[in-house]
Amino acid sequence: xxxxxxxxxNKAILSPMExxxxxxxxxxxxxxxxxxxxxxFTSGTAIVRNxxxxxxxxxxxxxxxxxxxxxxxxxxxxxxxxxxxxxxDFDIIDINCGCPAWKVIKSGAGSEMLKKPKGIxxxxxxxxxxxxxxxxxxxxxxxxxxxxxxxxxAKICENAGASAIAVHGRTQKQGYSGxxxxxxxxxxxxxxxxxxxxxxxxxxxxxxxxxxxxxKVDAIMIARGALGNPYIFKQINDYLKIGKYNKNPDKIxxxxxxxxxxEKYKISFPxxxxxxxxxxxxxxxxxxxxKKIMSCKDKDELVKVLSIAK
Numbered sequence: 001x002x003x004x005x006x007x008x009x010n011k012a013i014l015s016p017m018e019x020x021x022x023x024x025x026x027x028x029x030x031x032x033x034x035x036x037x038x039x040x041f042t043s044g045t046a047i048v049r050n051x052x053x054x055x056x057x058x059x060x061x062x063x064x065x066x067x068x069x070x071x072x073x074x075x076x077x078x079x080x081x082x083x084x085x086x087x088x089d090f091d092i093i094d095i096n097c098g099c100p101a102w103k104v105i106k107s108g109a110g111s112e113m114l115k116k117p118k119g120i121x122x123x124x125x126x127x128x129x130x131x132x133x134x135x136x137x138x139x140x141x142x143x144x145x146x147x148x149x150x151x152x153x154a155k156i157c158e159n160a161g162a163s164a165i166a167v168h169g170r171t172q173k174q175g176y177s178g179x180x181x182x183x184x185x186x187x188x189x190x191x192x193x194x195x196x197x198x199x200x201x202x203x204x205x206x207x208x209x210x211x212x213x214x215x216k217v218d219a220i221m222i223a224r225g226a227l228g229n230p231y232i233f234k235q236i237n238d239y240l241k242i243g244k245y246n247k248n249p250d251k252i253x254x255x256x257x258x259x260x261x262x263e264k265y266k267i268s269f270p271x272x273x274x275x276x277x278x279x280x281x282x283x284x285x286x287x288x289x290x291k292k293i294m295s296c297k298d299k300d301e302l303v304k305v306l307s308i309a310k
């Protein structure tokens with residue numbers, strides 16, 4: 001019996017992103033209107049083994065409601081046990097069957113699972129049986145253009161009891177290149193009754209509105225479009241409501257908001273620096289600024305560099 005996917009207050013969702021969606025960044029996206037946030041994808045086995053790094057990845061903010069944890073792993077027992085260990089802290093348990101990164105697919109997890117839809121079915125059924133929270137699945141279209149099986153896999157997930165599915169409109173082989181295929185995402189929406197979340201190539205409020213209208217999905221995940229711009233959620237929500245939005249948010253100010261939260265949650269300096277680089281994309285003299293950021297040795301140096309840029 002599938003549990004109901006939570007009712008969201010808008011249609012813009014923050015996608016899970018490795019090395020990006022730490023708790024400080026998620027809280028900031030929530031502040032600016034993300035309807036749902038996801039942790040970075042985390043190994044079920046690492047959680048079961050009590051890995052400190054992995055447990056840090058799945059810390060949450062009290063402001064994140066609803067919040068999803070994204071798990072992956074080839075050992076189904078570990079994934080189920082990890083879900084049991086963390087379910088009290090999350091509104092949704094999401095399974096990653098879409099990551100195209102080599103380190104993940106060589107272990108048989110992530111998008112590699114699309115080669116064996118029966119395995120996805122088994123994992124979803126196990127989770128639905130053992131976990132009280134809604135189980136959702138993040139998918140890609142297939143391994144490559146010759147083996148697109150998203151329609152089959154979407155039905156399998158629905159029949160196994162998943163509460164929703166997210167579909168990135170690319171294949172494993174594409175990685176993040178080429179264009180996302182929203183026609184296939186639209187077809188998925190037409191054949192399943194559970195909520196469908198679209199994902200791929202949404203960088204502006206205009207992209208969001210156009211893809212929402214075309215595909216009729218229930219919500220859309222923003223990934224790279226939110227990098228260095230958590231304000232995109234406010235822009236999207238404003239555009240959908242009133243047809244216009246602030247096109248020039250103060251990105252340095254936004255970074256300092258992130259920095260304050262990063263200190264509160266003790267985010268590592270290399271992670272902070274990575275975010276600082278993203279927040280300067282699109283700024284005048286951004287390339288020069290990024291060079292200076294990369295040479296910063298500590299937070300004080302970084303603050304100095306960015307305060308001058310302000």
